[in-house]
Amino acid sequence: MPETRPDMGIGELARQAGCKPETVRYYERIGLLQAASRTEGGQRRYGEEAVRRLTFIRHARDFGFSVPAVRELLAMSDRPDMPCQEVDAIARHHLEKVESRLQRLSALRDELRRMVDQCAGGKVENCRIIEALSAPGRLD
Template structure:
């Protein structure tokens, strides 16, 4: 017996973790990871203990990957998935989550833009002499040479 269930419609065709991963743009390890942390339900297994997936798993995983690509955290994706599971609910919460995320993205953009401008200034002002005269090292050594108002915001907050 190759598959767990007999007589499947084409729409219910089972695929392995590799094909699922290919179709949704991630790696098998990541799929198993998502299962472990509960983003994907535990997949049914065939007789040889290998995970079998249907088209609905492809859809769910595609949703996850896409939301992750947009920069939503795994926890946010978890909430989005819960919401997506109840199509009759008002979409207010989805909207709120998306707006909150947009605000974060805009904040990061602002910081990153400031950093880019400052980096450009640093580089443009480097006359190409030796390190002792190098404007880049100067700026890094002394925040006052920086055109920013305050601190840039901490490394983790930049990216």
């Protein structure tokens, strides 16, 4: 289906995709979103394809995919006949990173609970939280 005439301004594109105009400019600058056509007065003009692509980018970023991963996913989405094993591999790799991050956050939560539970509410000079934060070493 051919692209309709680009008649949408940057504000309308941003509104439809659920982001801000600054985000649109950023994605154009880094090449995730194709540079817009311009009016004689220099205003950016977008069509429906830009809404689809920007929505894709925004959703991928909301899921925590890195800009390079989004770039790869966009390139693959532009080739609908290709097998999706590469898409699956990117998603699986990202899932592994998310699960690892969740494990680290869970350990951090447990340690923070322990520190808070040990706090007697006295003076800072005897505070177990300050003591734990001042101790050498990290929770990694």
